[in-house]
Structures are given as structure tokens and as C-alpha cells.
Amino acid sequence: MLALEPQYEMVTLEQYESLSDDVRAEVFDGQIFYMAIPSQMHQTILTELLVSIRNYLYRKGGGCQVFPAPFDVKLSDHPLTIVQPDIMIVCDKEKLDGKRCNGAPDFIIEIISPSNPSDDYIRKLYYYKNAGVREYWIVDPRRKTVTVNYFEEDLVNVQYSFDSIIKVNIYDDLFVDFSKITDLLHV
Numbered sequence: 301m302l303a304l305e306p307q308y309e310m311v312t313l314e315q316y317e318s319l320s321d322d323v324r325a326e327v328f329d330g331q332i333f334y335m336a337i338p339s340q341m342h343q344t345i346l347t348e349l350l351v352s353i354r355n356y357l358y359r360k361g362g363g364c365q366v367f368p369a370p371f372d373v374k375l376s377d378h379p380l381t382i383v384q385p386d387i388m389i390v391c392d393k394e395k396l397d398g399k400r401c402n403g404a405p406d407f408i409i410e411i412i413s414p415s416n417p418s419d420d421y422i423r424k425l426y427y428y429k430n431a432g433v434r435e436y437w438i439v440d441p442r443r444k445t446v447t448v449n450y451f452e453e454d455l456v457n458v459q460y461s462f463d464s465i466i467k468v469n470i471y472d473d474l475f476v477d478f479s480k481i482t483d484l485l486h487v
Contacts (some may be wrong), residue, residue: 310484313380324370328423330379336415341441346386346413348481349439353387356474364391364406372400375431383424386411389470404432407470412440425449429456435470441485446478 312328319325324335346368353366366389373388375381377485388405390396395403408428410420420438428436429451438447444462450456450469460466462482468474 311380313374313377313382314459316380316382324384325381326384327382328427333419335384336413338413342386342413344479344484345439348484349409349476350387352476353389353468353474356471357389360471362388362391363393365393367398367401369372373405374400374402375404375427381427381431383427385409385481404428404434406433407435407437407468408436409439412442414442421447425483435468437466441450444482452478 311327311332316325316327316332316352324337326333326335335426357364357366366387369384369386371384371388373383373385375383382400383397383406385405387403387409389407390401392403394407395401395405406425410424412420417440423459425436425438429449434450434452436449436451438449439445446460446462446466448458448460448466448469450458452455453469455469460478462478465475465477465481468476
């Protein structure tokens with residue numbers, strides 16, 4: 301006789317949207333996963349990257365927008381998959397409905413939380429690549445590395461140190477100088 305696998309109730313969009321505003325959660329294949337509260341270091345890195353990218357997009361003009369977490373991205377309806385990337389760039393305004401981005405953003409940055417690094421290195425890498433994200437960066441403050449995944453050119457897991465100037469591959473002339481960010485962190 302075969303052992304029965306545990307049956308989990310699939311979370312619906314309505315159930316997800318009814319979560320309290322103070323709850324940080326994501327949904328992968330209908331299963332809810334609660335998120336840790338970000339640290340001061342996490343928020344400092346996020347702010348510096350966001351400002352750098354926002355300033356570039358402002359100077360460049362055009363239709364792309366940058367969003368920080370918490371802002372939902374619905375990657376799939378069936379099964380429901382909703383993520384909240386730390387930073388994302390969305391160039392297709394048709395994906396934005398006032399509440400979330402419906403479909404893959406063009407560019408995503410995740411800043412590693414010490415409590416669940418495999419979430420960003422494995423799970424999100426898989427979902428982002430399969431959903432059509434063009435470029436995905438993993439910023440790891442503990443290891444002082446940035447892992448760049450540029451799916452359009454099949455450049456996956458290219459590692460840089462925090463003293464590097466790193467090119468955002470979806471643009472011809474956007475570079476992020478991580479040494480300026482780490483100067484603020486005193487790491």
C-alpha cells in the first residue's frame with residue numbers, strides 16, 4: 301500500500317489578500333511562506349540600490365519604473381505564486397494594475413536574509429527564470445557578494461565582490477558601484 305502524501309490546502313488570491321497588512325508573506329505553488337522582518341543592513345542596501353536605480357531611470361526617461369518591497373508580483377494564477385522582491389524594475393506598464401505587477405518584472409534584486417538564504421539562491425532563482433525575469437541579482441551581505449543571473453544571455457551565477465562596479469545587463473549604461481554602498485555599511 302502506498303503512503304499518502306500530506307495534503308495542503310492551496311491558498312487563493314482572496315485568502316492572500318485578506319492577510320493583515322503587518323504580515324509579510326509570499327506564495328509559491330499555492331503554499332504560503334512567511335517572511336522575516338528586514339534588518340538595518342538590509343534596508344540600507346535596499347535604499348542605496350533603489351536611489352541609484354531610480355536616479356538612473358529618471359535621467360534615462362522612458363517607461364520603466366522601479367519598485368521596492370513590499371509590492372506584490374503575481375507570477376502565476378494556477379497554482380498561485382506571488383512574490384515580493386526587494387527591488388524590481390517593470391518596463392511593461394500593462395503588467396501594473398495599481399495593486400501589483402502581473403507577470404515577470406524585467407529586473408529583480410533580492411537581498412539575502414540570514415534566516416533563509418536558500419530561498420533566494422534556489423527557490424526564487426527557479427521561479428524568476430521560469431517566469432521570464434530578464435535579470436536577477438542576489439545580494440549577500442554576509443558573504444559580501446553579488447550574484448548576477450542574466451537569463452537573456454544565459455549568464456547564471458556570475459559572482460562579484462562588494463568592492464565591484466557591476467553592470468546592469470538589461471541597460472547599456474547602468475552600473476552599480478557597490479564600494480560606495482559598503483562604505484555606508486562599515487563592513
